[in-house]
Amino acid sequence: MLNTIWFFMIFIGMIYGALTGNLEEINNIIFKEAQEGVTFAISLIGIMSFWLGIMNIAQRSGLIKSMCNIFRPIMRIIFPDIPKSHPAENWILMNFIANMFGIGNGATAFGLKAMKELNNLNYNKKKATSAMAMFLIINMSSLQLVPLTIIKIRQDYGSSNPSFIIGPTILATSLSTLIAIIIGKMFERRN
Structure with a gap:
């Protein structure tokens, strides 16, 4: 369409x-x-390659697994249906971290892998699970700590302070993510 x-x-x-x-x-x-x-697009390749490389190093070094252990209590609250130490947890966390650093395009690969793992837990393949819906909701709200793409665009167009956007971005995306989780949980309980 x-x-x-x-x-x-x-x-x-x-x-x-x-x-x-x-x-x-x-x-x-x-x-x-x-x-x-x-x-x-070519100018973004450098930033994206760097952060995707960092994420792959973090995964292979065990840092992502350690972070999963730290964030597991929060993951349990947000995603209670995902079994402990399931691969979906790692992919979800990697996706969230990539989004936090403003490399949403790079987070897409992690998001697809997370959704695939979540679908493996799904008994009814024609309907999304609560965990799948919550993951999508949080992804759409996109909590960002460092919006690299926006900073790059502001720098390219001659902004005198391209990183000024960081504070307002953290505030706006924190609120949008919190509200998204609350609304998602309300609908989850309703169903």
């Missing part, structure tokens, strides 16, 4: 540009924005 909407928006824009005599300007914008998109 979304592809259809995008297609029609682009198609209508091109027709309008042709009718108003601005078709050449549309071509120039397409090439300019495509180039900026590629440049932006």
Whole structure:
């Protein structure tokens, strides 16, 4: 559906540009924005590679497992249906840590693995479990301590203090995550 909407928006824009005599300007914008998109994506590769490498080192060194032990009481409250020491715990924690450091794109791989492990615990494959729903809710609220992508964008566009956004981001995402968990638990109890 979304592809259809995008297609029609682009198609209508091109027709309008042709009718108003601005078709050449549309071509120039397409090439300019495509180039900026590629440049932006390449500039994020360094940050993403660094943090994904750190996360893999943390996993292989046992740091993630140690962190799971520290955060297990919180995980028990949020995800009571996940058995103790199940692989889903590790993937969920890695996803949360990646999101906290603002590398949401890098967290996607961990999130997919977490969802796969949670689905292995699911008896009814046609319906999401409470743990799957809660994981998705927390992921969408996305608690962030250091929004690296936003800092990078602010730096690229010449901000005098690109990291100024950290304080407001911590406050906003902490509140959104807390509210998301509360609402998720309310719906979980209702069901």
